[in-house]
Amino acid sequence: MSGALMITLSDLEVRVVVFTLQNNQLQVLLHPTGSTDQWMLPGCGLLESDNLESAAADCIEGLTGLKEVFLEQLYTYGDPGRNPQGRVVSVVYFALLAAGSLSLERIGQARAAWQPVCDLPALAWDHSEILAYALRRLRYKxxxxxxxxELLPEVFTLSELQHTYEQILGEQLDKRNFRRRILQAGIIEPMTERRSGDGRPAQLYRYRADAVAEVKARRLFP
Amino acid sequence: MSGALMITLSDLEVRVVVFTLQNNQLQVLLHPTGSTDQWMLPGCGLLESDNLESAAADCIEGLTGLKEVFLEQLYTYGDPGRNPQGRVVSVVYFALLAAGSLSLERIGQARAAWQPVCDLPALAWDHSEILAYALRRLRYKxxxxxxxxELLPEVFTLSELQHTYEQILGEQLDKRNFRRRILQAGIIEPMTERRSGDGRPAQLYRYRADAVAEVKARRLFP
DNA sequence: CCAAAAGTGTTCTATGTACACCCATGC
DNA sequence: GCATGGGTGTACATAGAACACTTTTGG
Incomplete structure (x- = not known):
């Protein structure tokens, strides 16, 4: 530390950007602000005993009833003036919920609601900016x-997986290339069951827990 | 926000992990803790009018005299118990200084010092963990x-650039492939001068400000 | 038998990788 | 003239992209 340590008291909070898939659309969990018809990202304060990540997890559990979610720190926002009510520092987390794992009543009780990412309502303060960044991060990841x-149920078909990718990336993918590459990667395994539907029944797959799920980035230079 | 907004007062600080190259070695700026022979990452508190990033920039300017540095938020650490003196939330930034741009006296005045990353002293609290993460991020970026x-002076030779890459990545790169690809990428341009040295004089290059410096990641799936 | 979604291979192109010798200068 | 670092091109292997038809079920 250079010179004296200066300590400033700030309002510190944790906010969460929670994504899920519903009706084949990417949705985000928002909370009404109350006063205007604006919405905000859900969040909470920090208890003495909490670490940041478990505060975010508790917040999500309170809204959805789900304990095991994909959760990762996104960014910390702390500009003075980002909230007109005074300086607020928000440590923002980014979460993904598996489709079909939701207890919708709890969300209703908290007055929170899922909103489609492609058609968002107005957001308070800098929350639009935060959400846009979370979406960039999701696409990038x-x-x-x-x-x-993380956005799919435990068991899924290859078409469902491909639609998830297309939904998030916002582009069409080639079915044959998609299937070949994901099977080559060895990160999913077929189950014995198939799922009947409108046409030919589809093979069900599940994600392999032991899979190595990261790929080396392409280098700019060798 | 779910239910009431809970506000907790926390010690909030900004810390910086500052890297530079010296003697062809990656170095990090550290500060002695005083009591033991441990070191720590430099940092400062947050003034009312500061945003987080400019607090980090001011901290680096105070230590090095440099205003224009590559600066990016790394992560926010806030576990209770990460600092035995009480709950501290540290917003950590990550900085890169160009080699040869340092005013060393100022660092001496603040008693901070450059330490080689390959041979670090003991660090206080969780600062080893933070530094390790910063290094991962540097390699990844x-x-x-x-x-x-960002770690090189404005003007450099291709061999210097290659050595920088090798130093950070910790592996040898092929000279011909390195040169071909970086020239193809079009992000550097030759200058009229050459630099004389031990052998044949080397062509000097500089980074093109208008360059597109990011490359698309390799996808896991098409 | 028809609609609807599942499933399947090959060719071509681009990118990455491995590799060894000559060149220009200072001493 | 020799030591030192600078500079150059080609052949091979791998990965990615484009592309159309057959299969299985339910109604």
């Missing part, structure tokens, strides 16, 4: 890690 | 962005 599985 | 130039 999808490129080099197997984070897409 | 090097893979997909042109962050390596």
């Amino acid at each position: 999808l490129e080099y890690s197997a984070v897409g599985f | 090097l893979e997909y962005s042109a962050v390596g130039f």
Whole structure:
């Protein structure tokens, strides 16, 4: 530390950006602000005994009832003036919920609601900026890690997986290349069951817990 | 926000992990703790008017006299118990200084010192963990962005650039492939001068300010 | 038998990797 | 003239991209 340690009291909070897939659309969990028809990212304060990540996890559990979610620190926002009510430092976490794992009543009790990412309501303060960054991070992570599985139920078909990728990346993917590469990667395994539907029944797969889910980035230089 | 907003007062500080190259070695700026022979990452508190990033920039300017440095938020550490003197939340930034741009006297005045990353002294609290993460981030960023130039002076030779990469990545690179790819990428341009030295004089290059310095990550799936 | 979604291979192109010798200068 | 670091090109292997038809089920 250079010179004296200066300690400043700040309002410190944890906020969460929670994504899930519903109706084949990427959705984010938002909370009404109350006063206007604006919405905000859910969050909470920090108890003495909490670490930052478990505060975020508790917040998500309170809203959804889910304990095991993909959770990762996103960024810390602390500009003075980002909140007109005074200086607030927000440590923001980023979470993914598996489709179909939600207890919707609890969300209703908290008055929080899922909103489609492609058609968002107005957000308070700098929360639009935070959400845009979370979305960039989600897309980016999808490129080099197997984070897409976090949005799917435990058991899924290859078409469902591909639609998830297309939904998040916002582009169409080639079915044959997608299947070949994901099977080559060895990160999913077929189950004995198939799922009947509209056409030919689809093979069900599940994510392999022992999979190595990260891929080396392409280097700019050798 | 779910239910009432809980506000907790915490000690909030900004810390910086500052890297530079000296004697062809990656170095990090550390500060003695005073009591034991342990060292720590430099840092400062947060003034009312500061945003987090400018607090980090001011801290680095105070130690080195440099205003324009590569600076990026690394992570926020806030576990209770990470500092035995009480709950401290540290927003940690990550900085790169160009080799040869340092005013060494100021560092001496603040009793901070450069320490080689390959042979570090003992660090206080969780600062080893923070430094290890910063190093991972540096290596990772090097893979997909042109962050390596931030550690070099404005003008450099291709061999110097290659040595920088080798130093950070910890592996040898092929000279011909390195040169071909970095020239193809179009992110550096030759200058009219050459630099005389021990053998044949080397062409000098500089980084092109208009360069696109990021490369698309390799996807896990198509 | 028809609609609807599942499943399947090959060719071509681009990228990455491995590798060894000559060149220009200072002493 | 020799020691020192600078500079150059080619052949091979791997990975990615483009592309269309057959299969299995339910109604």
